Amino acid sequence: MKLLIADDSKAMRLVIGHMLRQAGFKGHDIVEAADGTEAYDVIHKEDPELIISDWNMPGMTGIEVLEKIRSEGIDTTFGFVTTEVSQEMRALAEGAGAAFLIGKPFTPDDFERALDEYLS
Numbered sequence: 001m002k003l004l005i006a007d008d009s010k011a012m013r014l015v016i017g018h019m020l021r022q023a024g025f026k027g028h029d030i031v032e033a034a035d036g037t038e039a040y041d042v043i044h045k046e047d048p049e050l051i052i053s054d055w056n057m058p059g060m061t062g063i064e065v066l067e068k069i070r071s072e073g074i075d076t077t078f079g080f081v082t083t084e085v086s087q088e089m090r091a092l093a094e095g096a097g098a099a100f101l102i103g104k105p106f107t108p109d110d111f112e113r114a115l116d117e118y119l120s
Contacts, residue, residue, distance in 0.1 A: 006052070054081060081106065
């Protein structure tokens, strides 16, 4: 399965990839994006089957990327890994079509719980 990890921090993209492997999700093809605009472009170029995005990124925020691809009829599973974990943010993410929201700091168990139905 092809996964997109979108985060403006290279270190965080690496940590998320590591957490995925620790959670038992190995062997997936991971592509990366360093901001929201790049994520949007990668979605169209690479056609990932799962998108893991930060919320706050330059170019376009993660929620803007999600809203834009949904408006184009792209229904790829999309979720967030972010410090924004308030009930309001969760409701906004769900309303826009996000499948999950993992709060920072996180553990491999958080990834296993959020992604098991999509990656198993």
